[in-house]
Amino acid sequence: MKKSFKKRDLQIFFVFAISGVVMSLFFLNTTKGSGGWNGIVTAKTIYSYQNEISQLQSKNDDLYQSIAELEEKLESYSVDNPDYEALENELYNELSKYDIIMGNSDVAGEGLKIELSDSTRELQPGENINNFIIHNSDVLEIINELKSNGAEVIAINGYRLSWDSQIDCAGPVIYVDDFVAGTPFIIEAIGNKDRLYAGMEAQDSIVQLLRHWEINVNIQDMEEIIIKSRDNL
Amino acid sequence: MIIALIGLALGVFLGFVLPLDLPSSYTSYMSIALLAALDSVFGGIRAEMEGKFDSHIFISGFFGNIIIATFLAYFGDRVGIPLYYAAIFTFGTRLFQNFASIRRIFLNKIEQKYYKH
Secondary structure, eight states: OHHHHHHHHHHHHHHHHHHHHHHHHHHHHHHOSSSOOOOOOOHHHHHHHHHHHHHHHHHHHHHHHHHHHHHHHHHHHOOSSOOHHHHHHHHHHHHHHHHHHHTOSOEEEEEEEEEEEOOOSOOOTTOOGGGGSOOHHHHHHHHHHHHHTTOOEEEETTEEOOTTOOEEEETTEEEETTEEEOSSEEEEEESOHHHHHHHHTSTTSHHHHHHHTTOEEEEEEEEEEEEOOGGGO | OHHHHHHHHHHHHHHHHSOOOOOGGGHHHHHHHHHHHHHHHHHHHHHHHHTOOOHHHHHHHHHHHHHHHHHHHHHHHHHTSOTHHHHHHHHHHHHHHHHHHHHHHHHHHHHHHHHOO
């Protein structure tokens, strides 16, 4: 009887001890950490975290790969004995190229010279004078045709066109940006002169239309045209 | 009763002192196990007070409940069905029922002690 009583006590003791361990472990685990307790972690949240981790890992791998690529690129740039002269030359070429594009330097080369002046024919009764004078749109179309035929630099009456120039009507004259151009218009274009000439004299070009209205169009191909930059006007 | 309290105190002490680290992914199972253990403990107290305490039933209930409840929670997580609700409802309801019985017996005892004379 006494033995069974002791055994029973031992069992109760163990059960309560285990309960105590479980409880204290639980509280320890729920209170530790800086983030605090944010609910019991279920399988669903674990799954979503695993997803996120794998996504971040693949992103990490990509980034590591790009690091390797960039380092390779960097290595290819760092030559042991760089040819400073060639580098300087390269940079100078690039600079002059951008100068030409921006219109900051004088340009010379073969090209085309087009002279436009209004018709000199006497008007017959019933004819509209507007058909016999040069409009800004005519000049604009010639410019566009020159560009599409490979003109590199274009000037109107000596005023250099840049990439953002505009042509406006101003009554008897035209505005090119702020520059006032009047008749006769002299359009100079630097480029392959044969190609430009052929383009200008093509069957359905704007030049043929202007000639139909008896506007004087005189096209010359030149061995050398010098177009000055705007700063040197 | 004394021995139970001593056991509980020792268990809590051991839990705080021992360097047991519970992975946070197991806390849900741990909470279910804790609920089952509490239910068994309250059941044991009630049986003791009713005078029909059987240590074998107590021990087997304690461990069996913990194992089944934890297994249900784990299985539910694997399958995707929240089976641990079954354990929570059962053990939660029984816990309160046990406590109600304990309360009645306790109050009856007090009543008999003070109002008889």
